[in-house]
Amino acid sequence: MITLYRREDQAWTYREAWYDDDAQELVIHRGTLGANGKIATEKAAPEESEQLLQSFLAQCEQDGYHEAPxxxxxxxxxxxxxxxxxxxxxxxxxxxxxxxxxxxxxxxxxxxxxxxxxxxxxxxxxxxxxxxxxxxxxxxxxxxxxxxxxxxxxxxxxxxxxx
Missing domain, CATH: 3.30.70.590 (Poly(A) polymerase predicted RNA binding domain)
Structure with a gap:
């Protein structure tokens, strides 16, 4: 699982992603720290999972998300x-x-x-x-x-x- 954070005003937001082998889905969980987050899923074959996770990382970096300091x-x-x-x-x-x-x-x-x-x-x-x-x-x-x-x-x- 990849978890990244961004500081916004007085709150932290987060984005997480992982590949669910059983469901064959990329799962993205996001929200404001401390509140229930939202989940989105995307069907993907196991061989696509690494590329999708790398794309997730690249998008997060572009949006200002990083590992927790x-x-x-x-x-x-x-x-x-x-x-x-x-x-x-x-x-x-x-x-x-x-x-x-x-x-x-x-x-x-x-x-x-x-x-x-x-x-x-x-x-x-x-x-x-x-x-x-x-x-x-x-x-x-x-x-x-x-x-x-x-x-x-x-x-x-x-x-x-x-x-």
Whole structure:
């Protein structure tokens, strides 16, 4: 997936593109950071996908879209504390549910990609940690909190940390 951003007045806009092998379509997702984006699709054979993605990149560059500036990114971490060194089957199920719910909310609003859960130890115990780098900390935090509250996993089991 290719994700590019442009600063407009006081807001960021984004454009994303990827090739969906199953549907044999080029998918373009665009919008204002923090609001649900719009999707357009174009049927394309797999051998055309690379050329279409290169055309997408060229058009975005011409329109002033670039990769997110590193100095503007904030990292958020979703932390699910574990009872042992590795997650139990119920913890694994909860972690996967949280990941799916949060990933969808962040993706539809262009707020960043959520990394896969990784088990980490901080000296006080173990936790499954999912990271997202975002251009808008406030909107991303609200989206994550909303996704967790609206999901099946008790919100008290998930911590949201900055950095």
């Amino acid at each position: 590193t100095e503007s990114l904030t990292e958020l971490r979703l932390v699910y504390p574990l009872k042992a060194e590795q997650p139990s089957s119920s913890e694994e199920r909860n972690i996967n549910t949280v990941h799916r719910d949060v990933l969808g909310v962040l993706a539809w609003r262009g707020l960043g990609a959520l990394g896969e859960p990784e088990v980490e130890s901080d000296g006080n115990g173990h936790a499954s940690v999912m990271r997202v780098k975002t251009l808008h900390q406030g909107k991303a935090r609200e989206a994550v909190k909303s996704a967790v509250r609206g999901g099946d996993v008790p919100a008290s089991k998930v911590e949201l940390r900055v950095g």
